[in-house]
Amino acid sequence: MTRTAVDTRPGAVRADGPPRWIATPVGRWRILAASAVVGVVALVVAIALTGAATPTLLADPGPLVRWGLPVVDLVVELAAATTVGALVLCAVILPPPPPDAPPSGRPARVRPVGAAWRLSQRIAAAAGVVWTLALAVQLVLTYARVSGRPIGGPTFGEEISVFLGQIELGRLLLTGLVLTALVALLAVAVGGTLSATFAVVLAMVALAPVASTGHASGAANHEVAVSSLWLHLAGVTLWIGGLAILVAVAGALGRDLRPAAARYSSLAIWAYALVAVSGVANAAIRLGGLDGLATPYGRLVLAKAAATLALGVAGWWHRRRTIPRLTQGRTAAFWRLVVGEVLLAGGVMGLAVALSSTAPPVPDTPLVDVPPAEWITGYPVPDHGPSGLDWFTTWRPDLLVLIGVVSALVVVLTWYRRLRARGDHWPVLRVVSLAVGLLLIAWVSSGGPALYGHLLFSAHMVQHMVLVMLAPIFLVLGAPVTLAVRALPARDDGSRGPRELLLGLVHSRWAGFFANPVVAAVNIVGSMILFYYTPLLLLALTNHWVHLWMIVHFTLAGYMFVNVLIGIDPGPRRPGYPLRLLLLFATMAFHAFFGLALMEGTQLLAAPWYGALGLPWGVDALADQKLGGGFTWGFGEVPSLLLAIALGTAWIRDDDRTARRLDRKADRDGDADLAAYNAMLAARSGPGGGAPGEDVSDGATPDASAAHRATPDA
Known part of the structure; x- marks a missing residue:
């Protein structure tokens, strides 16, 4: 098994590894924790500015629910991104340990092949559990928010049961919770790239109920809103989650850094495109026009778009400058830019959660006073049947x-x-x-x-x-x-x-x-x-x-x-x-x-x-x-x-x-097959000119008769 030597002298910077300030586990987790703090600060500031947590005049659930639900939403988003990002690195980015590799350990001077893959798998397992638990808390807080009552009371558990069994929103949240729990179980059991791929697919499926519970801009654009929100969630988890996990496994990458960064960069391009296109579609549906940009919701959209654009510029700089220099052992610039991206990504996710907690200019209300066909289908119906050009x-x-x-x-x-x-x-x-x-x-x-x-x-x-x-x-x-x-x-x-x-x-x-x-x-x-x-x-x-x-x-x-x-x-x-x-x-x-x-x-x-x-x-x-x-x-x-x-x-x-x-x-071997066939027929006909009982009265010789019979097959 191939091993890569590691210089453990204090202050050393390896040619195949990250700088000292990110090489230690403490340094990496500080960076990730700082990104989460940036997300929380952005969330709290945005909610305070938009008034999304302002007490309601009727049926107010209390400050714990009003402020706690957005924070839990952010935890859910961060845990989902971490889980999906870690699983994606295990599935298509990092090389797994060889079949004969010993159990994972922490050797002092050698790093086994596949160490980053193993660390990524452990992170996926832990993040999957956090994702599941956070979704359970989110479910309870969501019911308290929509019902307008504080948590607790003798009938609260019974009310939750009715919410989960009879209300569409509750059923969707419960379905998402069950699917996420399955993702967590599969993440714990991941043992190779194939099982990691299955886990990624299941995680993408688990995002579908979440997409169905977001702002739908009224029934008239429900399908577009659901599709765009799912695409947005998928792109964010693949893009930001993968970036965060690269930081988390930085110390274990070694010489896998260059191929891992290049592969992740290619994946990030597609994920960024999904985020950009779906974000524009979501904004167009919920803003209702350019006038919507002047609302608190619209200002949050502009802030999030500016931060997302900055992340795209950073990714472009990676592909042009920092990744090509990794072959020369110049890793400091790459990691500095990655850390900046991770911190900014935390702010983007905080703004995204604030958006989901803020009422858009186009209200999410069911259609009323419309024809039956529009009420059933959810979109305006043409006033005539289809013609040729239609x-x-x-x-x-x-x-x-x-x-x-x-x-x-x-x-x-x-x-x-x-x-x-x-x-x-x-x-x-x-x-x-x-x-x-x-x-x-x-x-x-x-x-x-x-x-x-x-x-x-x-x-x-x-x-x-x-x-x-x-x-x-x-x-x-x-x-x-x-x-x-x-x-x-x-x-x-x-x-x-x-x-x-x-x-x-x-x-x-x-x-x-x-x-x-x-x-x-x-x-x-x-x-x-x-x-x-x-x-x-x-x-x-x-x-x-x-x-x-x-x-x-x-x-x-x-x-x-x-x-x-x-x-x-x-x-x-x-x-x-x-x-x-x-x-x-x-x-x-x-x-x-x-x-x-x-x-x-x-x-x-x-x-x-x-x-x-x-x-x-x-x-x-x-x-x-x-x-x-x-x-x-x-x-x-x-x-x-x-x-x-x-x-x-x-x-x-x-x-x-x-x-x-x-x-x-036949040209190469002189038609050997036909000659062998004729010889076989001639041998069967016997020396007397025919087999016993065979009629040869037509005057044909045995060889000629055999050749005649062989012609069609030839």
Whole structure:
């Protein structure tokens, strides 16, 4: 096992380590504690200026609740960022200890490989517990705040139970608490990069209930507000949490500092972009216009934006100046800037919590005195049904999906340029195909189909069929996995980067199971039956997270199925062309049967939604459902026909390649296979000109007859 020597002389500064003032554990924890203090000071000052903790005239919960809840909110944010940041460093930044590494210790003069990874894992475990406990306290204080009563009393526990079981806010807080507790348990059990990756994913899921409890700017922008807040929380925890953990493990990084800083810098760029875009979206929703900037809430937004911009400038300076100098052993400037960022980040988080505690200019009130359709859907309803151009000129943006599509397009173009820069060829048509597939997903999730899909079942089926049958064709023909594997750099230090994670996923047992041809076909058929003939359709219409799951699930199901048929990317062994055509025709038959069932059905699906809209242009919901069934039947045949043509073409080309390969082999060995076959037939015919009982009256010699019979196989 490789070890790195450590100079322990007083006042020494190692070439591969941080300066003295951050090299000791006491120095590092002082810095982190100072960042937390800066956050608390910023929070208290901001709340005092905005009056968010001013006593209410009616049902005042008391100063303990009014001031305690924002402070606990800040503890929750800091603990969440610390947990996620530490897990991310374990998952994709730091090299883990080798399998034969001894248990973690504190040697005096040597540092084992993976020491920073182990320290990061311990921090994640401890922070996860703090996160869970702080959420429990936050839940109690939140109930006291919304109910307007102080903590305590003989009935307080019973009231909390009702709040958690019957009130939506309480259920969301309880769900977040349970998910966070699971994150804490998994963080304690993390033993490698794979389990750390699972913990990061679960932590991102645990942020979803928190995003659903923030300011929603009224029901009219609920989905955009929820998506933007989740993106904001995810970006902040990845960005600020990772930065804080770099400080916490500074003394254990050693020569891993340079690659860890470079990897974190790349991750921080994406996280910062998420924070910036989602922050602008949140501000636009809650301010209600430029006039909102003159309010106390608006002034906090400006202060937070200025601090966030300063952090972005610091990150840019890292990439240009300090990180490149790490190879020369010049670490002091890097760590000074990191410490400044950590202190400023504490202030940013304090301002963010103050914002969440301050009433925005646009009040978070339910819609009143609006038509039924607007009250149910939460957004203004068009005054006419969809026409030809309306499908392409009307928009209802889904921020989460749009950011995902734009990010994917940027990544694909970056990979393509990287391959071209090093002289590798990659077909332009594959890039175009990927772009078309991604744009189709953006269209059905944020364009006309998204706007009318919540109003008309037929428009919803447009969304479904494009996601399942059309967009996957373009995605598969673009060969994204092959492009990624060729463009992404490989790591040799034991850590898992994007390339290693992707290959691990592609070759995992789960991927192999769902990519099995029969399973892929059954997945599409079974998913449609399960989704449309259970309450899942209604849940997707009423719950934004279920709606997002629908988009992801059906897109992946379609991708898996199309990849089995005409895929270019590596994956499980594909069946022969006859079985592929059989699976395709079976799926086509199911779509026809499903469409016919919708056309002949007399029961309205998701009746509490589609049946109660009362659209202004007058719509027979059942007749529209039958129209959706007809579209499913008719449209489903078009992509299936394209797939059948592609399969037939690929089959012919495969036969041609096989024939050419056999011809080349015959030219090299003098057609040895045919000669051996003829010799075998001649031996079987016997010396008498034929086997016993064989009729050779046609006059053909045994050898000629054998050669004649062998010709078709040749």
